Amino acid sequence: MKLHKILEQTVPGLGYELVDVEITPTKIIKVFIEKDGGVTIDDCEKVSNHLGNLLFVEEIEYNRLEISSPGLERPLKHLQDFIKFTGKFAKIKTKDLIDGQKVFQGIIKLVDGNDINLELSSAEILKINFDNISRARLVFELQKKIPTRKK
Secondary structure, three states: HHHHHHHHOOOOOHHOOOEEEEEEOOOOEEEEEEEEOOOOHHHHHHHHHHHHHHHHHHHOOEEEEEEEEEOOOOEEEHHHHHHHHOEEEEEEEEEEEOOOOEEEEEEEEEEEEEEEEEOOOOOOOOEHHHHEEEEEEEOOOOOOOOOOOOO
């Protein structure tokens, strides 16, 4: 699609990673961006203004353009995402059954070629071929800290 190509070429040039794009049936274009240190409202405004002008010039019709960070439970769309987030907790849905199921959660331990090694809660390492993944995202883990008392 023309829009995806435009975004893939433009967003990195502005200093951001293009994480995902969604287009709703009501022609709302949702663009998810990321950068080291996090995305601010000013970043979203900068990208929105630039893309708004570009989409006008390219004559791409839409009703609304939304720019945001992908959030804590960021989608994992590319093999490079799994490499970047090695050591993080993720939820992966596969296209085909593996041991009778399609949904797995665990820690991304290693990316070996096209295989993602996911450590399950049982400590078992499950190899999932990237081509078998239909959806994947990070899972936010709340870290509980036990307060220490001062004497």
